[in-house]
Amino acid sequence: MNNKIVIITGSPRRRGNCSRLAASFEKRLNELGCETAVYNACSFSACDWSGSGAYFNDADRSDDSEAYLELLKKDIGEAHGVVLAVPVYVYGMPAQVLAMLDKIASAVKSGEISGRKRCALISCCAQKKISVFNGIKFTYEHVVKALGWENSGELLLTSLWKRSDADKHGAADEAYAFADKFAAQDAEEKKMPVDTEGPVNGGLTVSSLINDTLPSWLFE
Ligand SMILES: Cc1cc2nc3c(=O)[nH]c(=O)nc-3n(C[C@H](O)[C@H](O)[C@H](O)COP(=O)(O)O)c2cc1C
Incomplete structure (x- = not known):
């Protein structure tokens, strides 16, 4: 295990808000001495299931997402942290992110x-409401818990619509500052502060949607 952090972006829009937020976050991590590896879930086809060989010759597949996935898995295996930078799509995560x-x-x-x-x-x-993030939070928090990983924080930014809004409204600066908090936090010891229904921008984390105590579905 090293100090590598894998950042997974998840928007099909090139140079969009998530890319800008991820770039700002990564810049600060690099300044702090962390190694980073960035992947875009949208380079990975949501439809690229290994079972597709049942329908056509595997060699005929039109993308190289399998090699991309192998690289991602290798990097995550070596990494200390994994950060998702994904937009809200229809009140949830884009399909490519779920596939990844x-x-x-x-x-x-x-x-x-x-x-x-x-x-x-x-x-x-x-949109402007914090509840717009409920779907994404639910998936993220439950997946992290199911994997046996640790949630070290959430930066949820409302009111970003156009491609470069993240730069215009100071959101990229929020992501930069969030990297400081992420790097500084010792996840073993610190408890997540609980946010309220107030302004979303700048919070390290917001209250968890997980209210069950069941063990991970993944290992049952
Ligand atoms: C297909 C699609 C669905 C979206 N669904 C929502 C939504 O449910 N709620 C919302 O507030 N914004 C929604 N948005 C807006 C994006 O979350 C917003 O534009 C975000 O900044 C996109 O990030 P990006 O530039 O990294 O792609 C949607 C955008 C697209 C293209």
Whole structure:
């Protein structure tokens, strides 16, 4: 295990808000001496299931997402942390991100990826209400818990609609500052502060939606 942090962006929009937030977050991590590896879930086809060989010759697949996925899994295996930078799409995560999480969960279950990872969520949406993030928070928090990883914080930014809004409204600066908090936090010892229904921007984390005490579904 080293100080590598894997950042997974999840928007099909090039140079969009998530890319800008992730770049700002990464810049600060690099300044702090962390190694980073950035992947875009949208380079990974949500439809690229290994079972597709039942329908057509595997060699005929039109993308190289399998090689991309192998690299991602190797990097996560070595990494200390995993950070998602994903937009709200229809009150949840984009399908490509869910597909990538499916693959990561399988790799954890099979033992291909092991070890506890510190995680964070960076997300943005166009609307102004914090409840718009409920779907993404629910998925993120439950997946992290199911994998046996640790949630070290969430940066949820509302009112970002157009492609470069993250730069215009100071959100990229929020992501930069969030990297400081992420790097400084010792996830073993610190408890997450609980946010309220107030302004979303700048919070390290907001209250968890997890209210069950069941063990992970993944290992049952
Ligand atoms: C297909 C699609 C669905 C979206 N769904 C929502 C939504 O449910 N709520 C919301 O507030 N914003 C929604 N948005 C807006 C995006 O969350 C917002 O534009 C965000 O900044 C996009 O990030 P990006 O630039 O990294 O792609 C949606 C955008 C798209 C393209």
